[in-house]
Amino acid sequence: MSKERLIYLPLGGAGEIGMNAYVYGIGEPGKERLILVDLGVTFPDMDTTPGVDLIFPDISWLEERRDRLEAVFVTHAHEDHVGAVSHYYDRLGAPIYARAFTANIARKKMEERGQPEKAVITASPWPEVIEAGPFKVGFVPISHSIPESAGLVIDTKLGRLVHSGDFKMDTDPVVGEAFDEELWASLSEPGGLALMCDSTNVFSPHAGRSESSLGPEIESLIAGAKGMFVATTFASNVARVKTLAEAGERAGRSICLMGRAMRRMIEAAVETGVLTGFPRTVSPEDTKNIPRENLMLIVTGSQGERRAASAQLAQGKYNGIEMKPGDTFLFSSKTIPGNERGVIRIMNQFSEMSVDVVDDDGGRYHVSGHANRPDLERLHKLIKPSYVVPMHGEHRHLREHVKLAKSKGFGAVLAPNGTMIELSGESPSVADYVETGRVYLDGNVQVGALDGIVRDRIRMALNGHVMVNVILDEDDEPLGEPWCELKGLAEEGSSRAPLVDVLEEDLSQFLGRAGDKTLTDDDKLEDGVRKVVRQVAQAEIGKRPEVTVIISRLTN
Incomplete structure (x- = not known):
């Protein structure tokens, strides 16, 4: 019989700042019951994701195991933690737990997308806990740059995990709860197995300000x-x-x-x-x-x-x-x-x-909502975990956080997105690697980052676009001249003639020389036309545009 194990798997937020999604599981390998902590978004930019509205973590791995997902726990109401809950509810279907303020924001998101608001359940703060299958989860108040932020205590029969969430050590935060050192120190009493810890400001050497x-x-x-x-x-x-x-x-x-x-x-x-x-x-x-x-x-x-x-x-x-x-x-x-x-x-x-x-x-009119390096050290000492697992940061942040924890005598493990860590052995070890990636919200449709849609959009933006129309008669002979429509290209090239005229002239010559094997085969004809357009454009304006070829054939 297989021995039960405790696993941690970041699907987003570990190796980047944004679209946080962290899976925890306990049970026999391949049969673990699961919970998800946070389900956020990140934002596009015109250089790499033009036209995209939002970016989500790829949750395909979790969706395939949705029958084993007990619940989703949201630590706070920032978009990179709660922004995807309504977009992915249909694909996961699990209840969503959050504190009152975060739940209020989450319900409004659910309502906007026609999802059931009752799926969002308001949780009381620690020491109250929520039983989700084999997990007991408590929301522990912590200060951050948004009200009612929380870290999580995740208790299992194989040990206690503490998930810090985003946090700072602010004893006078103006709005929301102050950092309670005594409360957080009490979490170490049963013995903390692992601390999953915010890494955003690990390179900031001075203690955070209030x-x-x-x-x-x-x-x-x-x-x-x-x-x-x-x-x-x-x-x-x-x-x-x-x-x-x-x-x-x-x-x-x-x-x-x-x-x-x-x-x-x-x-x-x-x-x-x-x-x-x-x-x-x-x-x-x-x-x-x-x-x-x-x-x-x-x-x-x-x-x-x-x-x-x-x-x-x-x-x-x-x-x-x-x-x-x-x-x-x-x-x-x-x-x-x-x-x-x-x-x-x-x-x-x-x-x-x-x-x-x-x-x-330089901080005169702004203070960060994340813990700086001395504050991270302080939380490590309060929790006293067997080892630290850095999260919420780019790869450089995670790696530096590992070094920091080890320098102070704590065990630590580097676990970027897709790295499944087994937490229940004598020391943490990599149990598996899971394919992770991004999903784009493009208008009102979700598309995969590797689907080619954004890639084609970038290519058109960089290279311009030419659409070529070719008509062939019943005998597969060109009927009239081909004509072109240009987008995003210079009107004239090195010959000082209109680019569209030069393209149409060279295409006419190509069609006049083409043999029956080319004229009767749409694929060969399209390849030939595309090659001519790119060669001419390269010679005239130094660009190799994207080309769409429309072939129309008349029939008897």
Whole structure:
């Protein structure tokens, strides 16, 4: 009889920052009962995923075993942890557990996609636990940059696992629960088998700062501003939105929230009781009657998102409001790697309007929601696990976190996406490798990253496109001249003649020379036409475009 084992398998979030999805299992090999921790998304960019709306982890491995999936546990309401629950509910069908604020956000996502809201179940915090098959799972409050974040205690008959979730050690977080050192230290009492730990800021050498430290600096900045003051931050950072609003109110300004995501987060925080005492706000319509020097906007779009309020203001007007010379725009946020280009574009657009732009100024107006290196060391000491398994980070973060844990005397194992680790032996070992990848939400359709759709889109963007129409009569002879339609290509090339004319002339000569074997075989004819187009385009403009050939044959 096979011995039962305890396994850990990241399908997303380990080797990247985003689309977190972590599987835990216990049972005989190949028969384990499973739970999933988090099911998030990451965001596309125009360079590698043009036109894509969202990116999900590939859960094919888990879907094939959905009959063994007991539940999904969501640690907090950031999109990279909860964003895919409604998109994948049909494929998994398991109940979704989350604390009240996160559950509120998750239910709204389910409602938007026509999924059953009742599938999302509100969980109480530790020491209460949820029994999911052979697992007992508790939500342990921890501070982060969004309310009601939680780490998880996962108890099994083979040992206790602690999943940190995203966290920081903030004893005065403005909104939400403070980090409770005594509570987290108590989790080590039965003996911790493994700590799955956030790795995002492992390279930051100084202990993290509290959210409460920002208020005076932001208030001073607002008080010194002459025109309208506008600030952007992550919509989910309810504490920061409150810090900004309170600083603006103390500086004598009326506060207006702009952007659907920000209003939704504040509403959810109020509905679930995690946010109280938020300053009174005015509607965008009311701002027209308020002097600019008495007005403060808090807007979405801190990462340069093209449709968000920040980008709309940078391009002209948003909700009837426009920026003017002498106004101030504050980025109270850190730019996520990969988003720099969009943020800088907005900064320059504001600069051209003579708007004063202020960034996070090395932490003066922003603090991270993730634990820095000394804080990670501190959590290791509190939990006292047999070994640390780094997660939530790029490969370089995971590898550095392994080194950190080992340097302090803890065991550690590197487990990027697709690496199944057996946790129940004398030491952790690799049990298997699972194929992982990405799934794109393209419009309202999910497509695989290897399906070729985005690849073809990139090729067309890089090389342009030519569509060639060829008509053949009943005797398989060309009827008239072929004609071309060009997209994304220069009109003239090195010959100084219109490119379309040069292409059509060379194609006519090709068809005139083609023999019966080519003219009667669509595949050979299409290959020949494509080759001519690419050769001519290469000679004329130095490009080898994508080519679509339409062959029409007349029949008797």
